Amino acid sequence: MINLLMVLADNDEAQKIYEVLRGSKCHFDCYCAHNAPEALKMLDENKMELIILDADLRDGSGLELAQQIRRLACYQFTWIIFLSRDNQYEVEAYRKIRCYDFVVKPYHEELLLATVEMLSRYKITDVSEDDRVVVTFKHRDSYLRIPARDILYFEVFGNNSTLYTYTEEYLLKKMSLRRIKLMLPKYFVQCHKSFIVNRNYIESIQKGPYGWEIRLKDYDRAVPSGDKYKGNITMF
Known part of the structure; x- marks a missing residue:
């Protein structure tokens, strides 16, 4: 089972992604937060292997939240996929956060699923943090x-x-x-x-x-x- 955290401002978007993940051959235990405090609480209570993060949260920047996440020892190398309405923060996301992907809306949920499934295989094969x-x-x-x-x-x-x-x-x-x-x-x-x-x-x-x-x-x-x-x- 792969613990996946979605931090998304839009409930409808979160529901669409959740439905796509439900149809996956991989098994995901999905958690959903709508703001930074909720996300940090879930990260503290459950070890997440993959994070889908909206760069445009209502209560602040998704990049600022990602920086907080990276400061947590157990999440220094966790896969992060950003979703954003434009590519304004793309360079910063790659260089400062070391995210895996930066997806600009609108996007196809199936392509996002393909990326998530590929990354989930690193958990299944128990690859070390350094190797990730x-x-x-x-x-x-x-x-x-x-x-x-x-x-x-x-x-x-x-x-x-x-x-x-x-x-x-x-x-x-x-x-x-x-x-x-x-x-x-x-x-x-x-x-x-x-x-x-x-x-x-x-x-x-x-x-x-x-x-x-x-x-x-x-x-x-x-x-x-x-x-x-x-x-x-x-x-x-």
């Missing part, structure tokens, strides 16, 4: 959402950086090393003045022709390691 972290970056004219566990390393040059996975490379403009570090789980460590590496993929550290090199599992390219940062990776 999804980071969001501006990439070209859209937003790139990628599970943190799939990232091998970052190479930073000035205020730009490149994100590397096994299959892709993404150029991220105006993304400094300091900003990247704030967005990532603790298993990412700085190994060089210009590199951040996912410690879970480290296979070995060895001396190369130009200094220390980190070898990653099933990956040909080496990641440089500076002497100053060697202590960050010796406990991999």
